[in-house]
Amino acid sequence: MRAHASVMHLDLDAFFAAVEQRDKPSLRGKPVVVGGVGGRGVVSTASYEARVYGVRSAMSTREARSRCPHAAFLSGRFHAYREASHAVMSLLRSVSPLVEPLSLDEAFVDLERAGLPDLEVETVTAFAEELRGRVTEATRGLTASVGLGTSKFIAKVASDLDKPDGLVVVAPGTERDLLRPMSVTVIPGVGPATTERLRRAGITTVADLEAVSLDELVRLVGKAHGSGLWSLARAQDDRAVVADREAKSVSVEGTYDTDLTDRRLMEGLLTRQAGEVATRLRKHGLSGRTITIKVRLHDFTTLSRSSTLVSPTDATATIARTARALLADLDTSGGVRLLGVGVSGLADWVQEDLFGETEAEEEPLPEVEVPHHSRRTWAPGMDVEHTEMGRGWVWGSGRGVVTVRFETAETPAGPVRSYAEDDPALSAWVPPPLPDEQG
DNA sequence: TCTGGGGTCCTAGGACCC
DNA sequence: TCTGGGGTCCTAGGACCC
Numbered sequence: 001m002r003a004h005a006s007v008m009h010l011d012l013d014a015f016f017a018a019v020e021q022r023d024k025p026s027l028r029g030k031p032v033v034v035g036g037v038g039g040r041g042v043v044s045t046a047s048y049e050a051r052v053y054g055v056r057s058a059m060s061t062r063e064a065r066s067r068c069p070h071a072a073f074l075s076g077r078f079h080a081y082r083e084a085s086h087a088v089m090s091l092l093r094s095v096s097p098l099v100e101p102l103s104l105d106e107a108f109v110d111l112e113r114a115g116l117p118d119l120e121v122e123t124v125t126a127f128a129e130e131l132r133g134r135v136t137e138a139t140r141g142l143t144a145s146v147g148l149g150t151s152k153f154i155a156k157v158a159s160d161l162d163k164p165d166g167l168v169v170v171a172p173g174t175e176r177d178l179l180r181p182m183s184v185t186v187i188p189g190v191g192p193a194t195t196e197r198l199r200r201a202g203i204t205t206v207a208d209l210e211a212v213s214l215d216e217l218v219r220l221v222g223k224a225h226g227s228g229l230w231s232l233a234r235a236q237d238d239r240a241v242v243a244d245r246e247a248k249s250v251s252v253e254g255t256y257d258t259d260l261t262d263r264r265l266m267e268g269l270l271t272r273q274a275g276e277v278a279t280r281l282r283k284h285g286l287s288g289r290t291i292t293i294k295v296r297l298h299d300f301t302t303l304s305r306s307s308t309l310v311s312p313t314d315a316t317a318t319i320a321r322t323a324r325a326l327l328a329d330l331d332t333s334g335g336v337r338l339l340g341v342g343v344s345g346l347a348d349w350v351q352e353d354l355f356g357e358t359e360a361e362e363e364p365l366p367e368v369e370v371p372h373h374s375r376r377t378w379a380p381g382m383d384v385e386h387t388e389m390g391r392g393w394v395w396g397s398g399r400g401v402v403t404v405r406f407e408t409a410e411t412p413a414g415p416v417r418s419y420a421e422d423d424p425a426l427s428a429w430v431p432p433p434l435p436d437e438q439g
Numbered sequence: 440t441c442t443g444g445g446g447t448c449c450t451a452g453g454a455c456c457c
Numbered sequence: 458t459c460t461g462g463g464g465t466c467c468t469a470g471g472a473c474c475c
Contacts, residue, residue, distance in 0.1 A: 015475095035443075042443045044475090057475080060441060103446090103475045189448090191473050224449060225472090248447070255443060290467085300442070304469060340444085 001236060002150045004119035005169055006111040008128060009147045009155035010135070012088065013164035015105035017047035019080050020072075022141050031055070031071035033064050039257045040337070044076065048164065081105075087138045095131065098241045108152055110241035124148050125169050132167060150175065151237035157186055175235035180207040187232050194221055209233040246348070250286065251294075252276045253340025259298045260336045267324045273341040274320035281343060287312035288343035291322040295330055296338035303330060312347045319343060387425040389417060 012018065016034040021027045031050035035043040041061035053068035061073065085104040092099045098110035116123055128146050135144045143165040147158025150172050157179070158168040170178055183205060184190050184198055201220055203209055209217075210233045218226035231237065252273040260266050270293065281287055292306040305326040313319065323341045384392055384404055392404040404417055404426070419426050 038443095039440065040443075044443080058443080060443095062441075106475070189473065193472060222450070249445090251445065253444060257440090292468095302470080306468060308467065338443090342445095 001175075001238065002112075003172060004112075005121060005124055005148045005150055005154075005172055006119045007149055007152055007155040007241065008109040008111055008124075009149075009152070009159040010088075010092065010107055010109065010131075011145045011147075011159045011163075012084075012105040012135075012139075013143045013145055014045055014047050014051075015084075015142070016045040016076055016081055017050070018142050019077070019084055020074055021047060022139075023080065027072055031068050032074065033061070033068070033071045034074050034076050035061055035064075036255075037061060037073050037075045038255075040255050041075075046071075084139050084142060088135055088142075088144075091131075091134060091138045098243050100241045100243055100245065108155065108241045111148075121169055121171055125167070128167055128169070132165075151235070152239050152241065153188065153232055153237040154178075154235060156188065157182075160186075176210075179233070179235060180205065180210070182206050184209055187229060189225065189228060194225070197221060206233050246346075247284070247286070248346060249342055249344035250277055250280050250284075250288070250346070251292075251340055251342030252280075253294055253338060253342075255296070255338045256336075259334075260339070261332075263327075263332065266327060266332065266336060266339060269339050270323040270327060270341055271316075271320040273339065274323050275316045277341050277343055278314055278316040278319055281314040281346075286346045286348060287314040288347065289313075289345040290343065291319055291326070292342045292344065293323050293326045294338065294340035294342070295327070295332065295336055297332070298335035298337060300337070302338075305329060308345065312345070312349075313343075385427050386417075386419075392417075 017032040020032050020034060021030075027047075029049065030047075031053065032047040033043055033050050033055055034045045035041055039062075043055060043057055043059045043061060043064050045057060046055040046064070050064070050068050050071050053071070055064045055068050055071065064071070065073065081104050085101075089099060089101055089107060092107055092109050096109050096111060096114040098113045100108040102108070111119065111124055111127070114127070116127060125148070128148055132144050132146055136142060145159050145163045145165060146167045147155045147160065147170070148168070149155040149158050149170040154170050154175050158170045161168040179186070184203060185195055186206070187209075190198075197220055198204070198209070201212075203212060209229060212220075212230075214227065214230045217230050220226065221229065254269070254273070260269070289310075289312045290306050290308045292304055295303045295305075297303070307322050307326060309318070309322070319341065386392060386404065389404070404419065
């Protein structure tokens with residue numbers, strides 16, 4: 001803990017929904033819900049007008065619709081969110097070199113490096129207030145809630161106390177009095193499971209937590225978590241603000257509106273996801289050794305299987321083949337609602353490519369037909385182009401009919417159309433070298 | 440027809456090595 | 458005829474965050 005309230009936490013208010021209202025004046029003052037709009041979608045962000053009706057983040061879109069049928073339901077324009085986020089992060093970095101983004105809409109800023117004349121409460125308060133105004137300017141109208149405190153924990157708690165469009169400074173020395181009456185859930189890392197465990201032990205507030213010994217806490221919630229809670233309950237937090245944290249994994253996953261049962265289709269989808277993961281790895285100059293697939297069954301049981309290669313890869317074919325091999329060991333007969341592929345164990349260098357695809361030393365993998373862009377046979381997952389519908393990908397094929405899903409960034413679950421296999425309007429789509437698809 | 444997507448961190452057991 | 462201990466890597470699952 002520092003002597004001064006020099007850690008700042010900034011949080012953009014109802015970020016995705018606010019960007020939509022900014023860009024579309026007809027939505028201002030109205031309930032807006034951004035999230036998945038498919039049958040299994042959930043809410044990412046609800047505008048404050050929608051929150052009045054009880055719509056919350058992580059709620060199923062179905063429930064949000066029933067609570068607030070007249071809201072605008074939008075699937076999200078991530079390019080616009082990224083752009084607004086970038087404007088804010090750039091502004092913050094112009095103020096201090098130590099900026100730690102937590103997501104598109106949140107960051108810590110270390111004011112010890114902001115070149116202020118001093119770090120007294122009045123000084124940092126005036127500085128933060130002015131900065132909030134500059135954030136609104138830089139984003140053409142978005143508002144931010146800001147908290148200042150002697151640690152990350154306190155700054156984060158503070159930014160939550162006067163939302164939206166607020167500023168709270170917790171004066172040094174007042175932290176523990178502030179925390180004591182609060183629920184244990186204010187502590188980052190205390191979610192539903194931990195809250196329930198603590199509740200059974202009679203612990204519901206930070207004051208309760210403070211009264212529990214370290215040994216007892218470790219017994220209740222484990223070693224790392226227990227010692228973390230013990231410290232945070234006393235407002236002891238020395239975590240530094242760290243700029244430029246490196247990514248540790250890259251993954252793509254998707255939940256499908258209806259459960260998948262066709263293994264061939266699942267393989268096609270995994271192949272497609274592997275391609276997206278590989279593209280993102282290459283874009284950031286990364287490669288990784290561990291390939292993981294994630295499979296969520298019809299009953300929501302979630303399985304993962306991973307395999308670590310001898311050397312890092314960023315090759316679609318290697319990731320795809322490994323992913324399909326991992327799937328081969330799983331029983332998916334009850335149906336699958338989610339499939340995902342990830343790569344971890346990242347290195348910021350790429351293996352020198354001595355063997356073409358560099359898979360010479362890998363264990364033999366089962367024979368699976370890889371969808372191939374240059375052939376006019378339609379395999380699930382392959383990219384196609386239709387003269388009228390534009391770009392899409394093969395969802396299924398057979399008996400002379402090919403089903404294509406036309407999907408864009410705006411509509412992840414786009415329209416599905418079926419064509420005769422030999423329909424001349426349909427052609428294979430070969431991706432350009434290193435497409436720079438999204439920011 | 441409950442329950443997203445992209446992440447991080449932790450735990451625990453087994454293999455393997457010294 | 459009894460059975461170490463520490464360290465590291467790998468795998469699977471789970472909690473949590475925004």
